[in-house]
Amino acid sequence: TCLKDTAQDLTSMASITSEVQYTPLDAIAGITGGAAPIAETLLGVLMASCIGPKPELTWWTVRIKDNEAAVLEACNRDLGKGPYETSIAELDWCTNDIVFVTKNLHTWVKDEGAPDMPFANKLLSPKIRKDPLGAVLIIGTYNFPVNLSITPLVGAIAAGCTAVLKPSENAPAVAQVLQHIVETSLDASCYSVVQGAVPETTALLEQKWDKIFYTGSANVAKIISKKAAETLTPVTLELGGRNPAIVTKNANIRLAARRLLWGKTMNAGQVCISQNYILVDHEVVEPFIAELKVAMKQFFPNGTRHSEDFGRIVNVRQWSRLKKMLNESKGKIVMGGSMDEADKYFDITAVLVDSPMDPLVAEESFGPLIPILPVPDLNTAIRIANEVQATPLGLYPFGNKKETDRVLAETRSGGASVNDALYHGVIPTLAFGGVGESGQGAYRGKSSFDCFTHRRSVTSTPGWMEGLLDVRYPPYEGKLANFKKMSELKPDFDREGRVKSSILKNLLSLGAGSVPGGVVRYAVALTSR
Numbered sequence: 446t447c448l449k450d451t452a453q454d455l456t457s458m459a460s461i462t463s464e465v466q467y468t469p470l471d472a473i474a475g476i477t478g479g480a481a482p483i484a485e486t487l488l489g490v491l492m493a494s495c496i497g498p499k500p501e502l503t504w505w506t507v508r509i510k511d512n513e514a515a516v517l518e519a520c521n522r523d524l525g526k527g528p529y530e531t532s533i534a535e536l537d538w539c540t541n542d543i544v545f546v547t548k549n550l551h552t553w554v555k556d557e558g559a560p561d562m563p564f565a566n567k568l569l570s571p572k573i574r575k576d577p578l579g580a581v582l583i584i585g586t587y588n589f590p591v592n593l594s595i596t597p598l599v600g601a602i603a604a605g606c607t608a609v610l611k612p613s614e615n616a617p618a619v620a621q622v623l624q625h626i627v628e629t630s631l632d633a634s635c636y637s638v639v640q641g642a643v644p645e646t647t648a649l650l651e652q653k654w655d656k657i658f659y660t661g662s663a664n665v666a667k668i669i670s671k672k673a674a675e676t677l678t679p680v681t682l683e684l685g686g687r688n689p690a691i692v693t694k695n696a697n698i699r700l701a702a703r704r705l706l707w708g709k710t711m712n713a714g715q716v717c718i719s720q721n722y723i724l725v726d727h728e729v730v731e732p733f734i735a736e737l738k739v740a741m742k743q744f745f746p747n748g749t750r751h752s753e754d755f756g757r758i759v760n761v762r763q764w765s766r767l768k769k770m771l772n773e774s775k776g777k778i779v780m781g782g783s784m785d786e787a788d789k790y791f792d793i794t795a796v797l798v799d800s801p802m803d804p805l806v807a808e809e810s811f812g813p814l815i816p817i818l819p820v821p822d823l824n825t826a827i828r829i830a831n832e833v834q835a836t837p838l839g840l841y842p843f844g845n846k847k848e849t850d851r852v853l854a855e856t857r858s859g860g861a862s863v864n865d866a867l868y869h870g871v872i873p874t875l876a877f878g879g880v881g882e883s884g885q886g887a888y889r890g891k892s893s894f895d896c897f898t899h900r901r902s903v904t905s906t907p908g909w910m911e912g913l914l915d916v917r918y919p920p921y922e923g924k925l926a927n928f929k930k931m932s933e934l935k936p937d938f939d940r941e942g943r944v945k946s947s948i949l950k951n952l953l954s955l956g957a958g959s960v961p962g963g964v965v966r967y968a969v970a971l972t973s974r
Contacts (some may be wrong), residue, residue: 451755461519465617467641473648476637478608508630509540509595512622519618523590524712525757525789532599534711534871535591542596542873544947545890546603553603553894559722565913565931569904576899577605578679579655583647584669585623586660587759588715588811590616594623594681594722597658598636600893606656607635611649614642615759625891654678656897663882681896683717684879686837686859689830690720690866691852693823693844694728700864701843702736707864708841709793710744713756714813715763718839718870722798722806724826727819730797734779734817737795749792750783757789758812764789767812774798776816779962801829823848827855835883836953841866859883 447673509516516536520526526535557570581601585594594612601608610627612620624638639645650657650672659669660683666670673680692701710721725733750754758764764786771782776798783792795815796805805816820826823844830840830852840858842849849863859879860869878887908913916924916931938944 461515461618461621465504465614465620465640467614468645469864470637470644470648472637473645473652476639476649476652508626509536509543509898512626515622515625516619518623519616520591522618523587523616524715524759525755526712527753528754529754531591532709532757533558534589538592538873539595539599542599542889542893545874546599546894550894553891554904568910568913569906571904572901574901574903575604576901578897578899579606580653581606581608581656581658581897582649582652583608583610584657584659584661585610585612587613587615588712588717590619591623593660597660597681597888597893597896600637600888601656601658601897603894604897606897609639609649611639611641611646614640642868643728658886658896667885672915681888681962682764682879682884683877683886683888684838684884685717685809685811686839686879686883687721687806687834688718688837688839688841688858689826689833689840690723690727691823691826691843692723692729692733693842693848694726694826695824695845695848696729696843696864698729698732698738699739702733703740704864704866705841706737706744706793708738709813709815710749710755711792712827713758714793715756715811716867717811718812718867720815720839720841720866721809721837722816722818722833724818724820724829725799726823726826727821730817730819734795734797737815738780741793750785750790755793758791759789761786761789763812764791767791768808769815770804770808771814774803774816775800776803776805779817780815781813801833802935806833821853827852829855834882836879836883838879838883839867839870847922857881 493578494785495575513536517528517531520531520535530576538709554575556575557573559573560892562571583594583597583735584603584901590613598608598610610621610623614620620640624640627636627638639649641648641653650669653676654673655729657669657673658681659666663684666682670680690701690705692698692705703721705720708716711719745752745755758767764784768786768791770782771778771794774796776796779795779797781792784790791813794816795817798805798816798818801818803816803818805814806818818829820829830837836857836859838859840852840856840861841860841863842852843864844852853861853863857880860877862868862870869875876887876892877889878892879886885886886896
């Protein structure tokens, strides 16, 4: 098995420095060598036993728990995260994910029977086999540096792939802890960590991979996609978006304010799926802002500055970017506005804006900024949301069911939470991913296993079928009619597209459209007598 027999706990952060020691560029060349055969061996071992959890994952759960103190301190160093947020969004998320995967993996890896098979084709025992894609590259990001690195790595391990993890250089303390956990838990011939920034990532992209998984910005994603296209390497891209929230006059204003505010308190607003701006019906703008202030006082009675429940911006560069956006906005600050560059502190700041062209709306803030744009009606809100970005990562409509259903029907997004903020993104077993500009592919839960798995179609043709297969061999004279009898499907509609109906079929199926459906209806009728 690809795990270490012994491991050392990282009980002290004394060895963790403010800067990561980057992997030498010459050590990156050829890092994928031999990975594909190793991945096939791993899957073979798993398929042979197909019972119980995978040892790499069960051991890794222990190692993460053993290094809990180091993870807590590293997240605090890099992002000012408190113990509650680090526990639920980083540590517990990852260990729960591993437990869920190990409990279900024996089912996921089994061959599946192929659906929609005519009787003749069933004789070939068609099935879907689950094969690992091979050697994968996982490029993490800084806002949830543990979660967004380990979760895809869990999927890769579960699928039987080998993997190289490149943590974000913007979260240096966490990057070092992750390297320690991986290197003391898993065999280096199967899993390794490469530290670095642009040059090291560029060197990694020069290697041949069977899959690249990237979380981060759209600009970098374009570079990765272009490079991956040179070798036809598939990619999963988890990106951000200018995610809209829409609050109608029929919404519960108090709940909308509380829930959307919560979406911006997490990780100091550095969350790819939090709302980027809020479109509020002009009739309820004032009560909405008032409820925001009430909720803010309840969440942070003494303010955010000295609360361990509110984090910090990851670095001065990102802090300066947020300050520049706020300075360039023509909006009016209606809540918050405090900041401190030395501490990388940026208070939750609500700004009343008057145009969708305002930089707080038109650009992704990725921080604790809450621009509020009044709109005259739902029509305008939907139009603006589609104009700002046609395919955001998240969408958050608040209103009655008719209104929220309409928003879902007339927009697109990677995911959506109705009458809530980003909740679809905090369910660990729910598939998560973007669409269009906000990314491609999905992971989490079973989707993480599927993300790194090739579904290989397999048939087995028995020797006794040779006589039945004679129709496929030349010479073909006189065989076409027989072949059509065996394979041609008869349409149940005419040339104008009208569905043909049969009185006998309707009688036998009780109008269900099929005999099996008719059997169900007969059974219901008999039991109801």
